[in-house]
Amino acid sequence: MQKLRKHLVIILTAVMLVCGWGVWLLLKNVLPASYFWAYPAIPSFFYIMGLVLINVITRDRKESQLKLVNLYMLIRLTKVGASILFGGSYLLFVKEQLRDFSIVFIGYYLMYLGLETYFFYRVEEIIKKKKVDE
Structure with a gap:
């Protein structure tokens, strides 16, 4: 799982750097x-949320499928709650360019949702491979 963890962190970092700088350049220049x-x-x-997600799902443990599904659902619920808190805080306290903030935030949320799904898929692949090898 260590190798997978490093691989996922590299993917997360690359995607966030490319999207972060790309959207920044778009907003700043265009x-x-x-x-x-x-x-x-x-x-x-979203980068911090991704690092936490990777660390939680790549911990080496032997659990039942039901416990893993519950863990995934708990992670998704936590992500939704943290996103609501983050976005809501901006909307309540800053109150500047709400439409622009909302559009960018939702775009990142959807991109992160795709990354999260990919990460879950990769971890499940490794778990199934380990079970077949045992």
């Missing part, structure tokens, strides 16, 4: 009226 000062917090938030 749509300067849509740039908001708190933009760097969004990719940082």
Whole structure:
């Protein structure tokens, strides 16, 4: 699982760097009226969420399938709650360029959802492979 963890962290870092800089350049140069000062917090938030996700799902443990499904659902619920807290905090306290923030935040959320699904898939593949080898 250590090898998989490193692989997933590299993928997460690459995707977040490319998306973070790409969206930043787009907002700064192409749509300067849509740039908001708190933009760097969004990719940082999802990067930290991704690191936590990777560390939780790649821990080497032998559990039943039901416990793994429950863990995945708990992780997804936690992600939704943290996202609501983060986005809601911005919407309640900052109140600047709400539409632009919401669009960018939802875009990152959907991108992160795809990454999360890929990470779960890869971990399940490794677990099934280990069970076949045993």
